[in-house]
Amino acid sequence: MSLRRGAGWAALTAAAALLSSCGMLGALGDDDAGAQTATVGVLVPETGWQQADGEAVLAAVRAAVEETAGDIGGWTVEVVAVDEGEKGEAAADAVTELVDGDAVAVVGGLNTAAVRAAQPILDGDDVLFVSPADVVPAHTLGADPSTPLRPYRSYFRTAVGAEAPAAALARYAVSGLGAQNVAVVDGGDAAEAQAFAAAVDELGGKVVASGADVAEVVAKAKAEGATAVFVAGDREIAVQADRQVRASGLEATLLGATAFGGDFAENAADGAVRAQPAELDATAGVRSGRLAEDLGVPLGEFGAAAYDAGTAVGTVLARCLPPASSASSARRGCLGEMPQLDFAGATGEVSFDEYGDRSGGGVRFSVLREEAWEVVGVDG
Template sequence: MSVRRGAGWAALTAAAALLSSCGMVGALGDDDAGAQTATVGVLVPASGWQQADGEAVLAAVRAAVEQTADDIAGWTVEVVAVDEDEKGQAAADAVTELVDGDAVAVIGGLTTPGVRAAQPILDDENVLFVSPADVVPAHTLGADPSAPLRPYRSYFRTAVGAEPPAAALARYAVSGLRAEAVAVVDGGDPAEVRAFTEAVDDAGGTVVARGADVATVVATAKTEGATAVFVAGDPEVAAQVDRQIRSARLDATLLGATAFGGDFADDGGEGAVRAEPAELDATAGVRSGQLAEDVGVPLGDFGAAAYDAGTAVGTVLARCLPPASSASSARRGCLGEMSQLDFAGATGEVSFDEYGDRTGGSIRFSVLRDGTWEVVGVDG
C-alpha cells in the first residue's frame, strides 16, 4: 500500500485554469501494481483570505494520513485538494465528482457555504466528512436546539464549539439552579451580557434587573425576587457585586465567566458559580512543539484539528479498506468505524458523540468553596 500526495498549493495556483473546470487536484506519483485506490478529498480554499489556512489544513491532513494509512495491503490512498469557493457551488461540483469516483472521505470545510454544499452530497453516498473548523450548531444538531436531531450521519467535526461560556451558564442557572428570575450587572462586557440575557430568555427564565450600577441592580434584584446575579466583565466589579449582595442580604447565587478571573477567589464570593471553556490539552501521544515542524507549514487556526481529522480518517481506512472489494463498498464500514474512535490527538483526546461532535472540550461549571474552584459539571 502507499499514500499518494496531491499537488502542492504552488502547483495548484499555477494550474488554476485547469482547476476551475473540476475543482480538484489529481494526485501525483506511480500506482502500486494491482492496488486499488481510495481517495481522501481535502476541501479548502485555494485562494482568497483563507488560502493560508487551506495550506495548513492540506499539509496537516496529508501528513496525518501518511502516518496512519501507510500499510494497507492492496490499496493506494490518494490525497487530493478540492477548492472550497465562497458560494459553495464549485465545492458541490467537485465533491460530486469525487463521490462518483473512489472517494471514501472528505476532510475540510472552512466556510459555512462549503460545508452546507458538501454535506447532503456526501451523506447521500455514505462518504465520511470531517471538518476541523466548522462550529455551527445546526450542522450537527439540526435547526431546533431544544430538540437536537442529527441531519447528516456521515458528518463529524474535530473542531470544538465556540458558544460563549456565559450562554451555557445561563442555561445552568435556569435549569440547574432553578433560578427563574435573574439579575445582570454589566461590568464592561456588553457581548457577554447579551449572550447571557438571550440564553436566559431561551431557557425560559426572566432577567428582572440589568445595568451597570451595582447598588441599583442588586436592590431591584431583591425587590423582584431574583435568585441569581450574573456579572459580566471586570473582576473588580464582581467583587463589588459580591459585597453588595451580602450587604443587602440578598439570597442569590453570584454567577460569572470572565468576571471571576484574577484574584476574585481570594476576596470572598463563597458559593459563586463560574463557567469557563474546558481546555483541550495536547495528550501524551503528541510530541510537544513538534507538530508544526512535522507538517512543514505554520498550523494556523485549524492545522492541529486538521491533523486530528486526518489521523481519524487514516485510522478508519486502515480498518475498513482491507475487507472491502472497492472504495465505494468500503464507505458504510468507514462510517461505522468512525463512531468507535478514541485516540490521543494533537488537540487532546479525540472521540465523537452521537451527533458527530467532538466529545471533551466542553464548558465547565465550578463552585467557589473555601477559596478553591471545584468543578461541579460540564455543558455538552
C-alpha cells in the same frame, strides 16, 4: 484566524504534486498495479484570506493519512485538494464530483457555507466528513442545542472551540431560541456581561434591558418582550434572577455560565441553560510542539486539528478498506468505525460523542431538569 496570504494555490498544488512524485500519497508504482483506489478529499479555499490556512490543512491531512493509511494491502489512498470557494455552490459541486468517484472521506470546510453545502451531499452517500474548523452548534446538534438532534450521521469535527461560554450562550439565544430581544443582569462580572451583549449585537439581536438591579432588569425585560435573560457573575444574583423571572410571569429562558455554579440548581426552575468552557487545551497535544516543523509549513489556526482529522480518517481507512471490494462499498464501514476512535492527537485526546462533536473540545451546554444539570451538547 491566520491572515497570512503567502504562498498561492499554485504553490500549494505544486507541493502536493511533489509529495506524490516522492511517493507520499497516490503514486502507483509497479508493485501497486491493479490496486483499488480510495480518495480523501480536502475541502479548502483556493483563493482568499484563508488560503494559507488551506495550505496548512492540506499538508497536515496528507502527512497524517500517509502515516496511518499509507500501506494498506491492495489499496492506494489518494489525498486531493478541492476548492471550497467563498459560497456554498463551489463546495457542493466539488463534493458531488468526489462522491460520484471513489471518495471515502472528506476533510475540511473552513467556512460555514462550504460545510452546510457539503453536509447533505456527503451524508446522502455515506461519505465520512470531518471538519477541523467548524464550531457552529447547529451543524451537529440541530437548531436547538437544548434538545439536540443530530442532522447528519456522517459529520464529525476535531475542532477545539476557543469561544467563551458567554458568547456561545449569545449564539444559542439568538440562533437556537430565536430571541431577538434579550436582557442582561450584571451580577458582578461586567466583562462577562459585556461579552454576551456584544455577541448578541453582532448576531443581530438586541439587548433591551441591562444592569445590576435584578427587579428593574426583569421588569423592563417583560415590558420589551425579552425571551432570554443572561446572568453574569455571582450565584446569589442568579438565584434572585430566577425567582424574579418566575414571580413576574416573564416567559424567558434563563442563561448563565459562572453564575450557575454552586447550589444554584437546588431551588431553581427547570429549563435554565448553562454553558461551561471546553475541557481540552488546544495547545497541549502530544505533537503540537513539533508538528509545524515536521510538516514544513506554519500550522495556522486549523493545522493541528486537521492533522487529527487526517489521523482519524487514516485510522478508519486502515480498518474499513481491506475487507471492501470497492471504495463506495467501504463507505458505510468507515462510518461505523469512526465513533470507536480514541487516540492521542496533536490537539489532545481525540474521541467523538454521539453527535459527532469532539469529546471535551468545545463549550458544553447543560439544561436544568429536576434540580440537576443534564449535558445536552457541545458547541465546537
